[in-house]
Amino acid sequence: xxNVAIITKRELRGYFATPLxxxxxxxxxxxxxxxAFYVGGFFQRGQAxxxxxxAFHPWLYLxxxxxxxxxxxxxxxxxxxxxxxxxxxVSTAEAVGGKFLAAWLFTGVALAFTFPMWxxxxxxxxxxxxxxxxxxxxxxxxxxxxxxxxxxxxxxxKNQVIAFxxxxxxCFLFTMSGLDLVLDFFRAWAPxxxxxxxxxxxxLTHFQSVTKGVIDLRDVVFFVSLMAFWLFANVxxxxxxxxx
Amino acid sequence: MAEMIVLKGLIKRFGDLLAxxxxxxxxxxxxxxxxxxxNGAGKSTTMxxxxxxxxxxxxxxxxxxxxxxxxxxxxxxxxxxxxxGAPTYGDMTPATFLDFIAEIRGFTGTExxxxxxxxxxxxxxxxxxxxxxETLSKGFKRRVGxxxxxxxxxxxxxxxxxxxxxxxxxxHHVRNLIRDMAANKAIIISTHILEEVEAVCSRAVVIxxxxxxxxxxxxxxxxxxxxxxxVAVRVTQDNLSIxxxxxxxxxxxxxxxxxxxxxxxxxxxxxxxxRLADVAGLIQDKGLAVREVFVERGRMDDAFRDITKGETMxxxxxxxxxx
Numbered sequence: 083x084x085n086v087a088i089i090t091k092r093e094l095r096g097y098f099a100t101p102l103x104x105x106x107x108x109x110x111x112x113x114x115x116x117x118a119f120y121v122g123g124f125f126q127r128g129q130a131x132x133x134x135x136x137a138f139h140p141w142l143y144l145x146x147x148x149x150x151x152x153x154x155x156x157x158x159x160x161x162x163x164x165x166x167x168x169x170x171x172v173s174t175a176e177a178v179g180g181k182f183l184a185a186w187l188f189t190g191v192a193l194a195f196t197f198p199m200w201x202x203x204x205x206x207x208x209x210x211x212x213x214x215x216x217x218x219x220x221x222x223x224x225x226x227x228x229x230x231x232x233x234x235x236x237x238x239x240k241n242q243v244i245a246f247x248x249x250x251x252x253c254f255l256f257t258m259s260g261l262d263l264v265l266d267f268f269r270a271w272a273p274x275x276x277x278x279x280x281x282x283x284x285x286l287t288h289f290q291s292v293t294k295g296v297i298d299l300r301d302v303v304f305f306v307s308l309m310a311f312w313l314f315a316n317v318x319x320x321x322x323x324x325x326x
Numbered sequence: 327m328a329e330m331i332v333l334k335g336l337i338k339r340f341g342d343l344l345a346x347x348x349x350x351x352x353x354x355x356x357x358x359x360x361x362x363x364x365n366g367a368g369k370s371t372t373m374x375x376x377x378x379x380x381x382x383x384x385x386x387x388x389x390x391x392x393x394x395x396x397x398x399x400x401x402x403x404x405x406x407x408x409x410x411g412a413p414t415y416g417d418m419t420p421a422t423f424l425d426f427i428a429e430i431r432g433f434t435g436t437e438x439x440x441x442x443x444x445x446x447x448x449x450x451x452x453x454x455x456x457x458x459x460e461t462l463s464k465g466f467k468r469r470v471g472x473x474x475x476x477x478x479x480x481x482x483x484x485x486x487x488x489x490x491x492x493x494x495x496x497x498h499h500v501r502n503l504i505r506d507m508a509a510n511k512a513i514i515i516s517t518h519i520l521e522e523v524e525a526v527c528s529r530a531v532v533i534x535x536x537x538x539x540x541x542x543x544x545x546x547x548x549x550x551x552x553x554x555x556x557v558a559v560r561v562t563q564d565n566l567s568i569x570x571x572x573x574x575x576x577x578x579x580x581x582x583x584x585x586x587x588x589x590x591x592x593x594x595x596x597x598x599x600x601r602l603a604d605v606a607g608l609i610q611d612k613g614l615a616v617r618e619v620f621v622e623r624g625r626m627d628d629a630f631r632d633i634t635k636g637e638t639m640x641x642x643x644x645x646x647x648x649x
Contacts, residue, residue, distance in 0.1 A: 085430060092415075092426045099417045099458070162413035166474070169377045169409070170430050171402040324379065 085172045089180025090187070097188050106150065110192045113142050118199070130207025135199050136217045136293045140257050140286055143228045147189065148249035151232020154181050155320065156245045159237075168324060178316045182233050189225045193218065213295035220292030223305035224285055228253050230312035237319040256308075260284025328354045330482050330512035331376060335385035338371050338536075345371045347536035348385070353512040355481075358504060360527035360544075361516035362630060368536035369516040370410050373484050376514070377407040389482055403431075406480035408488055412471025416460030420451050420470045423459060424477060431478040445473045448503065464491040472500065476507070483513040489522060501526045520630055532630070554624030555595035557605045560617040563587050572612045576604055588617065 097103040114135065118124045122134030158164040167177055203209045232249040239245050258264045260281050268277050281287070288301045331353040338346040346368040353359045361369040374380040376387045378398045386393055392400040415423055424445065428438045446452055449469040454462055459470060468491050475483060488504070489497045504513060504526050517523065523530045524544045532540040532547070540547060548554050561569045566581070566589050573579045573593055580592040593605055600621040609616060 088426065088430050092418075095422065096415065096417050161416070162409060162411055163415055165374070165379050165409040166407075166413050169379050169402055169405070169407045170427070171399045171432075172430060173399060324381075 085176040086180045086183065089167075089172065089177060090184040093181055093184030094188060097184070103188070106146065106188075107192045107195055110142070110146060111195055113146075114138065114196055115199070117142070130203050130209040132199060132203055132209070132214050132217060133293060135196075136221060136289075139221045140224065140289055143225055144250060144253050144257060147225060147228035148232045148235075148246050148253060150185050150189065151229050151249055152236050152242045152245035154185060154233045155237035155316075156239055156242045159240045159323070160242075164320075164324070168320075174317050174320050178233070178313055178320060182230060182313055182316070185233065186226045186229050189229065190222055193222055193225065210295060213293070216295050216297045217293040219297060220289050220301070223292075223302065224289050227256075227285065227305045227308045227312075230309040230316070231256065234312045234316040234319060237316055237323060256283060257285045260287040330355050330390055331514065332388040333372075333376070333385070334388075336372065336375060336382050336387060337384040338368075338375060338380060339383040345536050346375070346382075349533070349536075349538050350385075351531060351538065351541065353514060355512055356509055357529055358508045358513045358515065358527045360523040360530035361514060361533055362518065362520070362523060362530055363516075363533035363539075364518065367533045369533050370486055371536075372533070373407075373486050373514065373516060374409075377405055377409075377484050378402050379407075379409075403478075404481050406475035406478065406483045408471050408475040408483075408485045410486040411490075412468045414459050414467060414470050414474065417458060419456050419458055420446070420462075420466075420473070421455045423470065424473055427474050427477055433478070441477055445477045448476065449473045450499070465493060465496050468492055469496070469500075472503075481511055483507070483511055485513070485515045487517055488515055489517070489519065497522075518630075548624040549598060553592060553594075553622045555598060555600040556592045556622045556624075557595075557600055557602050557619065558622050559591045559593075559605065559609075559619050560584070560588050561591060561615070562617065563589065565615045566591075569614045569616060572608060572614050573605065575608065576601060592622070 117138035118132075118135040122137060124134050127134065155164070158167065168174065172180075200211075200214055203214075204211070231252050232245070235249040235252060236242075236245040238248075255264065261284070265277055265281055268280055272280075282304075288304050291298060292301050329352045333352070334350050336346055336349045337344070349368075349372055351359075361372070363369050371380065375382050376389065376394065378394045378401050381395055386395075388394070389401045390404045392404070394401045415426075418426070421442070424442045425438065428441050433441050446455060449472050451466060451469050451473065454466050459467060462470070468488070472485070472488060475485065483504075485504070489500050492500060501522065504515065507513065508526075508528070515522070515526070527544060529542065530540075530544055530547060531538055559569060559573065570579055570581060570591055573591055576593050578594065580594075582590045582592070584590050593601055595601065602619070602621055605619060608614070609619065
C-alpha cells in the first residue's frame with residue numbers, strides 16, 4: 083500500500099506540474115455548468131435539485147475521462163519511463179493501482195470544484211441534500227469505472243490518440259448498453275439472458291438509479307467490480323506488453 | 327557470495343526474432359563487466375532481463391541469490407538500473423524525481439534527504455536541481471538517470487550506455503565514478519565506446535547476434551589482434567626503402583601508407599612480446615632515419631569489427647576457455 087501511495091503522489095504531482103490539471107478542471111467546470119444551465123434548463127425547471135446537472139455527467143465523462151486515461155500507460159511506454167518504473171521495487175499491481183488512483187482522485191478534485199452548484203441550489207431553495215450527496219458518490223464511482231477502462235486500454239498502445247479513441251468507444255458502449263440503440267442490435271438474434279446481461283452493464287442505468295437518491299449496494303458493487311475487473315486486466319496487459 | 331550475477335542459458339525471443347541466444351556468464355563482486363557489441367546485438371535485452379523488466383523466454387538470471395522471475399522485487403531492491411536512453415519523468419525536477427526514487431526505495435525522513443543530497447553531489451547536478459528535467463541538456467538528463475540508479479547504493483549496478491551523450495569531461499567523470507564504486511559492487515555496463523572498456527572494465531564480453539562471442543579482459547581481447555604488440559616505425563617516403571630493408575633482418579615487415587606521405591612499417595610481435603629493443607638496436611646500429619617508433623597495442627575497434635563480423639569469431643572462440 084505504501085508504494086501505491088508513493089506512486090499516486092508522484093502522478094498527482096505530475097498533473098499539477100503541467101497545464102493539464104488547470105485545463106482539465108476549467109473545461110470540466112465550464113462544460114458541466116453550461117450543460118446544466120443551457121441544455122438542461124436549470125432555471126426554467128424551477129426545481130431545487132441538481133438532477134439536470136448530474137444527467138450530463140456520463141456524457142462529459144465519455145469525452146473527458148478517456149482524455150486523462152489515454153496518457154496513463156501510453157505515455158509511459160512512449161517515453162520509456164515504464165522501464166524505469168517497472169524496475170523499481172514495486173509490483174505491477176502497485177504501479178497500476180497507484181496510477182489509476184491518482185487519475186481517479188484527480189477527477190474527484192475536478193468534481194469537488196463543482197461545489198458552487200450545490201451552494202446555488204441551497205440558496206435558491208431547499209433541495210434534498212441526501213440525493214445530491216448520493217449523486218456525487220455515484221458520479222465519482224462512474225468516473226472511476228470510466229477511468230479503469232481507459233487505463234487498461236492505454237496500456238495496449240504507445241499511441242495516445244489510439245488510446246483515446248478506443249477508450250472513448252468502449253466507454254460509449256458501456257454507457258449506452260441499456261439503451262435501444264445497442265440493445266436492438268442484440269434483440270434480433272441473442273437470447274434474452276444475454277440481452278438482459280448487456281442491459282445490466284449500462285452505466286447510465288446504474289448511475290440514474292443512484293441519482294434518484296438511493297445508493298443501492300448493487301450499483302456500488304457494479305461500479306467497484308467493473309473497476310476491479312478492468313484494473314486486473316490492466317495489470318495483465320502491462321505484464322504481457324512488457325514481455326513482447 | 328562472490329558471484330553476484332549469474333546468468334544461465336538466458337534466451338529471449340521476440341516472435342521469430344531470437345534476440346538473446348543462450349547467454350551464460352557470472353559477475354563477481356569487484357568486477358566491472360563491459361558488454362560490447364553492435365546495436366541490436368542483444369546487450370540491452372540481456373540487461374533488461376537481469377533488471378527484471380523483460381521475462382526471459384528460457385534460462386535464469388540470479389542476482390544476489392534471488393532468481394529474477396521468482397523474486398522480482400527482491401532483485402529490484404538490490405539492483406541499480408540505468409535503462410537505455412536514461413528515461414526520467416520530464417515533468418519533474420531532479421529534486422522531486424530523486425525524492426520520489428528515494429521514497430520508493432524505502433528511505434524516509436533525514437535518511438532520504440541525506441541520500442538525495444549525496445547522490446546529487448556525486449553526479450554534480452546541483453545547479454539544475456529545480457529545473458524541469460525535460461528542459462535539461464542531454465548530459466544532465468543522463469546524470470539524473472545515473473543518480474537514480476546509484477541512490478540506494480546497490481550491490482549490483484546495470485548501466486546501459488552510461489556515458490552516451492556526455493562530453494569528454496563528463497565521460498571521464500562518470501568513468502571515475504564507476505571505478506570508485508567498483509570495489510564492493512558487481513557492475514555491468516554496455517557500451518560501444520571501446521576505450522571505455524579499457525578505461526573501466528575489469529572484464530569484457532562481446533555480444534553479437536544474441537550470442538556471447540568472446541569473454542576476457544580488455545587485454546585478453548586485444549592480445550588476439552593481428553597487430554597486438556607489433557613495433558611500428560614511421561618513415562618518410564625518401565627513407566622508406568632503406569629502412570624497410572634494414573628492418574627485414576628481424577623478419578617480415580609490413581608497410582602501410584599513411585596520410586602526409588608517411589609510411590608505417592610493422593615488425594610483428596614475437597610470441598606476443600614487442601620487439602622494441604631489437605628494432606631500436608637495429609635503427610641505432612644502421613643509423614636509420616625514422617620519424618617515430620612505437621608499440622601498437624592493437625586496436626579495440628579492429629577487435630570489435632573482427633569479432634562481430636564473425637570472421638575471426640571461431641578462432642577467438644576456440645582461444646578462450648570460458649567464452
